[in-house]
Amino acid sequence: MTGDHLPIEASGLTKRYGDVTAVRDLTFTVRPGAVTGFLGPNGAGKTTTLRMLTGLVTPTSGTATIGGQPYGRLAQPSRTVGAVFDGNAFHPGHTARDHLGLYAAMAGCPDSRVAELLDLLGLAHAADRRTRGFSTGMRQRLSLATALLGDPRVLLLDEPSNGLDPEGMSWLRGLLRRLADEGRTVLVSSHVLHEVQQVVDDVVVIRRGELVAAGPWSRLTGPPTVLVTSPDADPLASALTAAAGSVEAAGPGRLRVRGLDAPRVADLAADHRLRIHELVTETTSLEQLFLDLTTDPAEAR
Ligand SMILES: Nc1ncnc2c1ncn2[C@@H]1O[C@H](COP(=O)(O)OP(=O)(O)OP(=O)(O)O)[C@@H](O)[C@H]1O
Structure with missing residues (x-):
């Protein structure tokens, strides 16, 4: 997959839950090689949209594609798209190394990837500790490590900064920049804006399930x-x-x-x-x- 540049495209994406329209007629594109902030207040529909992009939620109408294909039709979904959702669960009795080893085996990744990712995510020192004792920040790092196992070209991260301290935040920004500079498509949701402000190239802003703005951050803010x-x-x-x-x-x-x-x-x-x-x-x-x-x-x- 290396070298593939896979845009994310949402077109007329809509999700209704009974009387609640969580997402309404959302159309946007996320380009490869950039960090895109997916922004909106609580309840705006960010998680629902990200779940539709990964096939976890079926749209009421509209389409969501990755590199032109719906998630469900990708040849190797887990090696194309890495996703982190809030509350990713780990077996409390497993160590970080056990957890990653299990997922590496399921995704057909070599064992060497586990040590590589423990290093990359700053978890090498905690590799053999059981996840039950992990802080929220460590859980976020382990979720990210899991998402990156298959070396995916597309990353969908739902509030990855939750629970990170300022040092963790700065580390995360560096990681997102690096992943985007490698040509990956990086979509990162947040409602804590100053945390992503320093790293986003583009933004997609939604309110009450509807698009309010999309495009390069510099174009939206205008010249200084x-x-x-x-x-x-x-x-x-x-x-x-x-x-x-x-x-x-x-x-x-x-x-x-x-x-x-x-x-x-x-x-x-x-x-x-x-x-x-x-x-x-x-x-x-x-x-x-x-x-x-x-x-x-x-x-x-
Ligand atoms: N399974 C569901 N059943 C009913 N309503 C839902 C469901 N999932 C989401 N909603 C509603 O859809 C709307 C959008 O929720 P969503 O979680 O997508 O927003 P969000 O932007 O991710 O919010 P937050 O920043 O608080 O995580 C909310 O009004 C929410 O209550």
Whole structure:
């Protein structure tokens, strides 16, 4: 499978449970070689969608495919798709090594994969401990190790950061980046946005089962703006406007500039012998974007 680039595609995906529509007419694509954040508040329909992608839940209508095939029709599903869902169960009496050994045998993976993954997931020191004593973070690592056994090209991770401490989070971000850089398709759900903000390339945002935004994170947030504080704000505004910047007042002696980056603003000020006291590049945080996208105006009133 190495070298395969397998996109995930959802088209008109809908799931109803009686009167509850958990997911409604969801259409999106997740590209290989990137980390995509699947974001939405609690109950938005993320888990239901991920379960439909892995064939664990049958859609009421619409389709979900991986590399163009529904999960159930993949030739080697467990070696193509690795999934981690909350509450992955381990036999409490098994050690991490036993657990992985069992799954490796079922998936037809060589034994050497077990030691490799214990190392990769930072579990080598706990390899021979029974899982009953594992912390939530260790369980998450073991779930990830299980998902990676078959060296899958596609990873579907439901809230993998749950229970990880800050060091574990930073380690997870590094791992996701590496997996994506190897050309894998990585879809990771979260409602704790700042945890994924630093690693996601693209986002798919849903609210109440419906798509609200999808695309490269940088396109959704727009270009950064530059906030500049200067005792020479008026002549500086003229100089920046003449250089094709768009300038608005942002308080006494402060300007907000679009269309020019911070080094260009500083250079222009220097060229015109104008003083700068502060220069800050502002980016929209994913947190703010997420709140903007998922707050229902009717509810906010
Ligand atoms: N088996 C089920 N039967 C009935 N309703 C369900 C079932 N599974 C999910 N739902 C409902 O569907 C909606 C979406 O749930 P889902 O778990 O997919 O959301 P989520 O975005 O993963 O939420 P969270 O972030 O809290 O895990 C919720 O209203 C939930 O109660």
